[in-house]
Amino acid sequence: MSDTASTPRSRAREQTMRDIVRIGREHLATDGAAALSLRAVARDLGVVSSAVYRYVESRDELLTLLVIDGYDELGNAVDAALAGVDPADHAARMMAIGRSVRAWALAEPATYALLFGSPVPGYEAPAERTTGPGTRVIGRLVEVWEAAWVAGAIDLPDESVGPRRMSRDLARIRREMGITAPDVVIARGMLAWAGLFGCTSFEVFGQYGADAFAEPKDLFEHHLRVLVATVGL
Amino acid sequence: MSDTASTPRSRAREQTMRDIVRIGREHLATDGAAALSLRAVARDLGVVSSAVYRYVESRDELLTLLVIDGYDELGNAVDAALAGVDPADHAARMMAIGRSVRAWALAEPATYALLFGSPVPGYEAPAERTTGPGTRVIGRLVEVWEAAWVAGAIDLPDESVGPRRMSRDLARIRREMGITAPDVVIARGMLAWAGLFGCTSFEVFGQYGADAFAEPKDLFEHHLRVLVATVGL
DNA sequence: TGACGAAAGTGAGCAGTGCTCTTGCTTTTC
DNA sequence: GAAAAGCAAGAGCACTGCTCACTTTCGTCA
Numbered sequence: 001m002s003d004t005a006s007t008p009r010s011r012a013r014e015q016t017m018r019d020i021v022r023i024g025r026e027h028l029a030t031d032g033a034a035a036l037s038l039r040a041v042a043r044d045l046g047v048v049s050s051a052v053y054r055y056v057e058s059r060d061e062l063l064t065l066l067v068i069d070g071y072d073e074l075g076n077a078v079d080a081a082l083a084g085v086d087p088a089d090h091a092a093r094m095m096a097i098g099r100s101v102r103a104w105a106l107a108e109p110a111t112y113a114l115l116f117g118s119p120v121p122g123y124e125a126p127a128e129r130t131t132g133p134g135t136r137v138i139g140r141l142v143e144v145w146e147a148a149w150v151a152g153a154i155d156l157p158d159e160s161v162g163p164r165r166m167s168r169d170l171a172r173i174r175r176e177m178g179i180t181a182p183d184v185v186i187a188r189g190m191l192a193w194a195g196l197f198g199c200t201s202f203e204v205f206g207q208y209g210a211d212a213f214a215e216p217k218d219l220f221e222h223h224l225r226v227l228v229a230t231v232g233l
Numbered sequence: 234m235s236d237t238a239s240t241p242r243s244r245a246r247e248q249t250m251r252d253i254v255r256i257g258r259e260h261l262a263t264d265g266a267a268a269l270s271l272r273a274v275a276r277d278l279g280v281v282s283s284a285v286y287r288y289v290e291s292r293d294e295l296l297t298l299l300v301i302d303g304y305d306e307l308g309n310a311v312d313a314a315l316a317g318v319d320p321a322d323h324a325a326r327m328m329a330i331g332r333s334v335r336a337w338a339l340a341e342p343a344t345y346a347l348l349f350g351s352p353v354p355g356y357e358a359p360a361e362r363t364t365g366p367g368t369r370v371i372g373r374l375v376e377v378w379e380a381a382w383v384a385g386a387i388d389l390p391d392e393s394v395g396p397r398r399m400s401r402d403l404a405r406i407r408r409e410m411g412i413t414a415p416d417v418v419i420a421r422g423m424l425a426w427a428g429l430f431g432c433t434s435f436e437v438f439g440q441y442g443a444d445a446f447a448e449p450k451d452l453f454e455h456h457l458r459v460l461v462a463t464v465g466l
Numbered sequence: 467t468g469a470c471g472a473a474a475g476t477g478a479g480c481a482g483t484g485c486t487c488t489t490g491c492t493t494t495t496c
Numbered sequence: 497g498a499a500a501a502g503c504a505a506g507a508g509c510a511c512t513g514c515t516c517a518c519t520t521t522c523g524t525c526a
Contacts, residue, residue: 009493009502034267037483050486051504059484116440117350166451173445190441191428191456197440198431199424207349207430208423212406218399223424230459242473242523249474270512283515284475292513 017055019045021065028066028110038062063114068133070111075136077104082140090148091233097140098196098224102217105200112204116197138193142177145189148233149181156232161187185231192227199223250288252278254298261299261343271295296347300363303344308369310337315373323381324466330373331429331457335450338433345437349430371426375410378422381466382414389465394420418464425460432456 023044027036038059042049056062081100085093105112115134148154161170161183170183179186202208203216213219256277260269271292275282289295314333318326338345348367381387394403394416403416412419435441436449446452 007494013502038485039483048505049484050506053485054503116434116438117346161455162451163448165447166455169446187452187455188459190452191432191459194431194435194440194456195424195428196431198427198429198434201349201431201434202427205349207427213402214398215396218395219420219423222394222399222420223427226421226424226463230463240523246473271514272512280474281476282513283477286514287474 013055016045020052020055020062021069024062024066025069025111028114029108030110032110033063033114036063036066066111067114070108070115071133071136073108073111074101074104074115075133075140077101078137078140087147088151090144090151090153091228093144094141094192094228094231094233095224097137097144098220098227101137101196102200102203102220105204109204112200116201117205141189141193142179145185145231146179146181149179149185154181154185154232156184156188158182159184188231192231195223195227195230246288249278253285253288253295254302257295257299258302258344261347262341263343265343266296266347269296269299297362299344300347301366303341303348304363304366304369306341306344307334307337307348308366308373310334311370311373320380321384323377323384323386324461326377327374327425327461327464327466328457330370330377331453331460334370334429335433335436335453338437342437345433349434350438374422374426375412378418378464379412379414382412382418387414387418387465389417389421391415392417421464425464428456428460428463 020041023041024036026044027040036059038052038056039049041062042052045052056065077100078097081096082093085096087093105116145154161167167183170186173186174180181189199220203220208216253274256274257269259277260273269292271285271289272282274295275285278285289298310333311330314329315326318329320326338349378387394400399420400416403419406419407413414422432453436453441449
């Protein structure tokens with residue numbers, strides 16, 4: 001691709017791109033998404049503001065780069081956490097995913113907010129560039145659930161989860177993701193997914209109240225255990 | 234208080250305040266929180282920008298007014314939904330709360346994002362003015378759980394939910410809220426609360442994917458049922 | 467009734483923002 | 497070595513939050 005060209009100019013260009021993303025991440029962490037300013041990035045880069053537009057089309061484009069960067073980092077954190085867990089211990093794997101999501105969110109609250117908080121007004125992440133890295137976490141979760149289902153480790157009542165039109169949607173999802181787990185596993189898995197991010201968001205965004213808990217991790221661990229049970233593990 | 238004074242001038246002032254909040258809400262709905270501009274509000278109000286500062290201290294102050302307004306509206310929506318439900322049918326009451334939260338969030342996504350999404354950068358809602366209206370929904374939920382507990386309608390294992398320090402925190406919460414339900418009810422209730430907002434946020438913020446479900450309400454209903462079961466109802 | 471004083475509204479101005487465009491300069495390529 | 501492409505600069509436009517000196521309006525009280 002472009003990095004094989006490696007002319008001096010293209011190498012300088014890529015270095016500048018990396019610098020821009022790096023400085024953008026710093027500003028994101030310190031000032032938040034809406035305060036992200038291309039002019040400020042340009043100042044830190046030691047360059048006049050208009051020069052940045054040679055590299056980044058717009059402020060929204062920079063946000064998109066940071067979104068992709070954030071999804072990648074979160075995905076790497078989850079993968080790293082999974083590396084040390086027995087592939088056959090499905091509950092432990094789901095717990096590891098949950099813990100690593102929470103830990104990463106607390107470590108990078110601004111980036112977490114950019115990915116999972118309210119959308120930045122007037123900005124919409126271009127799906128074709130963000131859905132790939134954006135689905136890594138749920139992808140890993142689905143892998144765990146599917147493996148557990150195949151291994152017969154999921155204990156759930158074989159209940160109907162909704163009207164037929166919903167089963168059709170779930171069947172399509174099953175087909176697209178190439179899994180075999182039944183409706184109830186997928187539906188409850190999505191609840192666990194939303195619950196995981198609900199708990200994480202409440203903690204990161206301070207919805208529980210300033211210091212209601214001396215050790216919020218205790219509460220999260222309990223919630224995570226219940227969520228694991230919710231999917232029948 | 235001040236509305237009893239009712240001098241002509243104070244009445245005009247209050248009307249202007251209402252207009253500012255109304256226009257602010259309109260802009261919030263159409264453009265989002267970060268795009269909320271005092272100058273634009275002033276234009277719609279038919280007044281020069283600096284005049285608005287006679288009524289509102291700053292842009293953040295306006296955001297605070299909108300936050301309070303939003304919490305009030307959500308609280309009213311929940312109360313209205315509860316009005317028609319049998320007080321003894323605890324599960325139905327919890328379902329009603331959940332449905333009304335979701336419905337209001339879908340009807341007012343921008344306000345919902347302001348309340349429960351990522352915090353607006355550089356802005357922090359002053360707790361002393363927002364915690365009151367901000368706790369109405371969780372307050373109603375706690376009422377339902379407590380009533381169900383007292384009525385013996387909650388079926389949960391009497392399990393330990395975490396280390397002793399967590400029980401201390403839960404005991405403090407129990408005391409402050411004047412309830413009697415045990416740790417597991419409170420802890421699982423908080424999970425249900427976070428789960429409710431996790432599901433709602435995923436739907437409002439489009440995390441499920443553009444149109445993965447023909448009728449997202451089906452999925453939400455299923456999730457709500459599971460959440461109700463999570464608290465033992 | 468008329469004068470006074472407080473409140474409301476004005477407009478200029480500062481510092482910041484995103485973004486565009488022209489103008490020079492440097493590097494790559496032919 | 498000349499042409500083409502890439503890069504940085506700086507001016508400029510329209511917008512933002514917010515302040516301040518100023519004028520107008522209006523309620524109250526003598």
